[in-house]
Amino acid sequence: MNPSLLIALPLLISFTIPLFAKLHKKFPNILVLISTLINVLITISLFNTVMSEPLVVKLGNWNIPYGINLYVDKLALISLIIISVLTFLIAIFNLRNIGELNQSKFNTMFLLAFAGINGIILTGDIFNLFVFIEIAAIATYVLATMKRKDSYQAAFKYIVMGSIASVFLLMAIAFTYSSIGSLNMAVIAKSAGQLNPSLLRVITLLLLVGIGIEAELFPMNLWVPEVYSKSYVGVTALFSGVLSVAGIYAMLRIYFTIFGNSGLYIYLTIIGAITLILGELIAYQQNNIKKMLAYSSIAQMGLVITVISLNSVETMQAGLFQLLNHSILKVLLFISAGFMTYAVGSNKIKDLAGLGKKMPIAGLGFSIGSLGIMGIPFLNGFVSKMMILQNTLGLEKYFITGLILLATLIEIAYYIKVVQTLYFKENILKVKQLFPCLIPVSILSLTAFYLGVFPQSVINILNQVSSQLLDNSNYIISILGGI
Amino acid sequence: MRFRDYLSLFLVIILGFIIFQAFDGTIDNGLNIKQFGEVNLSERTSIHYINKDVNNESTQIIYNESKNPESGSANYVTSIIANYRALDTLGEITVLFIAAAGLAFVLGDHNKNNAFASDASFIVKIGVKILFPLLFLLGIYIIIHGHLTPGGGFQGGAVIATAILLKFLAYKDYKLNHTGLTILESFAGISFLIIGLIGLYTDGSFLTNFLANGTIGTLFSAGVIPIIYILIGIKVGAELSGIISNLINA
Amino acid sequence: MAFLNQWAYIGGSIILILIGLFGVLTRRNLIKIVVSIGIMDTGVNLLLVSLGYINGGLAPILTATNPTNNLNFVDPLPQALVLTAIVIGVAILALALSIVIKIYENNNTLQIDELRGLKL
Numbered sequence: 001m002n003p004s005l006l007i008a009l010p011l012l013i014s015f016t017i018p019l020f021a022k023l024h025k026k027f028p029n030i031l032v033l034i035s036t037l038i039n040v041l042i043t044i045s046l047f048n049t050v051m052s053e054p055l056v057v058k059l060g061n062w063n064i065p066y067g068i069n070l071y072v073d074k075l076a077l078i079s080l081i082i083i084s085v086l087t088f089l090i091a092i093f094n095l096r097n098i099g100e101l102n103q104s105k106f107n108t109m110f111l112l113a114f115a116g117i118n119g120i121i122l123t124g125d126i127f128n129l130f131v132f133i134e135i136a137a138i139a140t141y142v143l144a145t146m147k148r149k150d151s152y153q154a155a156f157k158y159i160v161m162g163s164i165a166s167v168f169l170l171m172a173i174a175f176t177y178s179s180i181g182s183l184n185m186a187v188i189a190k191s192a193g194q195l196n197p198s199l200l201r202v203i204t205l206l207l208l209v210g211i212g213i214e215a216e217l218f219p220m221n222l223w224v225p226e227v228y229s230k231s232y233v234g235v236t237a238l239f240s241g242v243l244s245v246a247g248i249y250a251m252l253r254i255y256f257t258i259f260g261n262s263g264l265y266i267y268l269t270i271i272g273a274i275t276l277i278l279g280e281l282i283a284y285q286q287n288n289i290k291k292m293l294a295y296s297s298i299a300q301m302g303l304v305i306t307v308i309s310l311n312s313v314e315t316m317q318a319g320l321f322q323l324l325n326h327s328i329l330k331v332l333l334f335i336s337a338g339f340m341t342y343a344v345g346s347n348k349i350k351d352l353a354g355l356g357k358k359m360p361i362a363g364l365g366f367s368i369g370s371l372g373i374m375g376i377p378f379l380n381g382f383v384s385k386m387m388i389l390q391n392t393l394g395l396e397k398y399f400i401t402g403l404i405l406l407a408t409l410i411e412i413a414y415y416i417k418v419v420q421t422l423y424f425k426e427n428i429l430k431v432k433q434l435f436p437c438l439i440p441v442s443i444l445s446l447t448a449f450y451l452g453v454f455p456q457s458v459i460n461i462l463n464q465v466s467s468q469l470l471d472n473s474n475y476i477i478s479i480l481g482g483i
Numbered sequence: 484m485r486f487r488d489y490l491s492l493f494l495v496i497i498l499g500f501i502i503f504q505a506f507d508g509t510i511d512n513g514l515n516i517k518q519f520g521e522v523n524l525s526e527r528t529s530i531h532y533i534n535k536d537v538n539n540e541s542t543q544i545i546y547n548e549s550k551n552p553e554s555g556s557a558n559y560v561t562s563i564i565a566n567y568r569a570l571d572t573l574g575e576i577t578v579l580f581i582a583a584a585g586l587a588f589v590l591g592d593h594n595k596n597n598a599f600a601s602d603a604s605f606i607v608k609i610g611v612k613i614l615f616p617l618l619f620l621l622g623i624y625i626i627i628h629g630h631l632t633p634g635g636g637f638q639g640g641a642v643i644a645t646a647i648l649l650k651f652l653a654y655k656d657y658k659l660n661h662t663g664l665t666i667l668e669s670f671a672g673i674s675f676l677i678i679g680l681i682g683l684y685t686d687g688s689f690l691t692n693f694l695a696n697g698t699i700g701t702l703f704s705a706g707v708i709p710i711i712y713i714l715i716g717i718k719v720g721a722e723l724s725g726i727i728s729n730l731i732n733a
Numbered sequence: 734m735a736f737l738n739q740w741a742y743i744g745g746s747i748i749l750i751l752i753g754l755f756g757v758l759t760r761r762n763l764i765k766i767v768v769s770i771g772i773m774d775t776g777v778n779l780l781l782v783s784l785g786y787i788n789g790g791l792a793p794i795l796t797a798t799n800p801t802n803n804l805n806f807v808d809p810l811p812q813a814l815v816l817t818a819i820v821i822g823v824a825i826l827a828l829a830l831s832i833v834i835k836i837y838e839n840n841n842t843l844q845i846d847e848l849r850g851l852k853l
Contacts, residue, residue: 582824
């Protein structure tokens with residue numbers, strides 16, 4: 001199976017959705033389900049080939065540095081699996097009746113965002129990376145306005161920040177092309193060592209601003225709380241579980257594979273630490289559950305970037321595992337929270353009182369998600385948090401370890417507050433009944449438990465991935481075929 | 484307010500200093516941004532696009548005489564867009580599709596009163612009656628000759644949308660059939676992807692050029708490139724007209 | 734004169750980008766913010782195209798007057814990149830304007846001081 005089908009098929013199906021929208025009300029949803037399921041199957045079928053050696057696909061049969069190529073290695077494969085499965089589960093969640101939502105447009109944009117995110121992970125050419133980032137960004141701009149009324153102002157803030165980021169990204173591409181002469185990632189990686197150091201610093205700074213908006217790092221994440229709280233829960237789950245993985249993947253490709261060993265990791269650590277602490281402190285004060293989860297997402301992204309930028313194999317492995325776990329747990333949290341807020345019709349935490357008993361499945365899902373992010377044993381969050389703390393202590397970065405411990409304490413405080421409200425307070429508002437949310441919640445909870453008890457297989461793969469990332473000669477040789 | 488203006492000015496000036504630091508090109512320090520106009524083309528990948536020898540041995544390329552070269556279009560920019568880097572073009576038409584569909588969703592086709600209070604004057608109406616078919620024809624000419632002259636699908640599509648804008652300016656109640664536009668857009672997008680997939684199944688990779696290349700410089704040359712450009716022209720024309728119609732009728 | 738010749742395009746486009754950024758950060762009216770985004774897009778497209786110019790080069794098309802391929806052509810790749818970038822910029826501007834229209838319909842004002850959700 002050719003990896004280019006991972007981008008082509010969702011695009012094809014999303015172009016046909018407006019034609020068939022009139023047939024049946026649920027028809028667009030069914031098409032989205034079929035398309036994401038096909039993507040999951042194609043990704044799984046690539047598993048054996050990629051595990052032995054990376055897969056390089058030439059598009060249009062043009063020789064490598066002159067045409068565009070797609071590149072699938074173990075890191076890309078893991079990201080693709082996580083993204084496809086999570087999008088499939090979110091698409092199942094979207095099957096419930098939303099009433100006034102325009103199903104055809106919503107599902108078209110959803111599938112196009114998914115195709116763009118697949119493109120970000122597969123591509124091997126920096127201008128192509130820019131085009132796919134723009135596809136994912138514009139599809140999410142439209143998705144952020146779907147709720148009408150208040151969501152327009154949040155979406156406008158998002159669009160302005162996204163445009164500034166895309167201008168900076170294009171500036172970085174212009175400088176890179178003029179000095180190195182090619183747009184292919186492997187060629188740039190080979191010649192990046194010969195660049196003038198001040199030029200290298202400027203290019204990496206521009207790229208940090210350009211890609212940091214998708215990865216939700218400090219000055220570029222001012223759009224996150226507004227957009228997350230004022231859009232539909234299916235959209236927010238896509239943002240926090242899927243789009244952030246693509247953002248962090250793009251940052252890894254740029255900072256470790258292309259411009260590796262540039263000595264700029266200290267900036268990433270500082271920005272990650274600021275994001276982490278600010279996110280946790282502001283999350284503690286929220287009484288709107290979606291904003292609380294949004295600030296918690298920002299903080300987790302900060303944690304992942306801080307840990308990854310410490311530049312050693314063990315910390316990179318721990319950071320990637322934390323990213324994977326965060327995606328699974330956050331999607332679980334948002335789906336459960338979506339059911340509960342729709343049932344009582346309000347977003348405030350105190351209105352969710354007592355729902356743990358009235359809606360047992362959703363309440364259980366939320367509790368498992370919270371316990372996972374807090375780091376309770378037997379869940380996957382525990383394994384990754386322990387790895388992070390062990391490795392930062394091992395590298396003798398005591399300040400960062402203390403910061404992470406402080407952040408974990410604050411997290412435990414506000415998540416326990418919500419779980420307590422769910423189970424131990426009395427219900428005072430009316431509860432509407434919905435059809436059960438069994439499938440996504442159960443699959444995600446079971447995965448969380450499985451990864452918590454048997455994490456070894458995933459950790460082994462991540463170990464190989466991390467050592468490959470820190471030494472980019474494998475990337476260059478597999479594409480350009482020997483130096 | 485004034486404090487925030489000064490802070491932004493300070494931030495922008497600092498950013499300017501940082502960016503201009505990238506140009507301090509002392510030669511000994513490694514690769515640098517080249518001076519304006521002093522680019523050596525053989526150091527960049529474009530030399531292979533110009534000599535058309537990305538896959539084969541290099542031969543002399545002569546206008547109106549070379550038969551079946553690697554990429555048969557006389558316009559180098561067209562051959563890059565529609566042949567060597569066709570995935571970027573696919574991404575671009577997707578972006579335009581998202582923008583047109585998103586705009587139609589946000590503005591909700593109200594069909595309220597138009598932006599203008601009455602029809603334009605008599606001279607404007609007669610002028611538009613003369614100009615509209617000529618502009619339309621010019622747009623179609625630019626699209627079809629995209630591989631021979633400067634131009635192509637995007638430029639021709641914009642000219643066609645301008646022709647339709649003229650009709651909006653002249654007549655107060657001019658309306659477009661949005662269902663027809665949606666069908667045209669989707670049909671053009673699906674055809675582009677099907678051409679790519681046919682390339683996948685006959686030649687083994689997505690978006691290959693599977694038709695014969697012909698002689699450089701004649702109208703029926705360059706394989707699948709004119710077909711791609713006609714599809715792009717239809718799509719861009721339909722989408723920009725839809726955007727204009729939605730903005731005027733909002 | 735030589736200084737202007739060398740820096741007019743590249744330096745001018747970077748100054749355009751900075752002017753646009755200043756406009757986005759300080760203007761109060763929504764339409765002025767959208768216009769500043771447009772200025773930034775123009776600046777970066779000009780930067781991309783000017784990085785491909787060769788002194789005394791010809792336009793990269795084979796015609797009857799330039800029939801062979803060993804003439805001095807200008808770099809065609811940045812021109813292809815700019816075509817894509819212009820279209821993407823237009824799409825973003827169209828979306829931003831439609832959202833401004835909706836904000837005006839709902840709140841009847843275009844100043845960001847009076848809109849609660851847009852405070853930085």
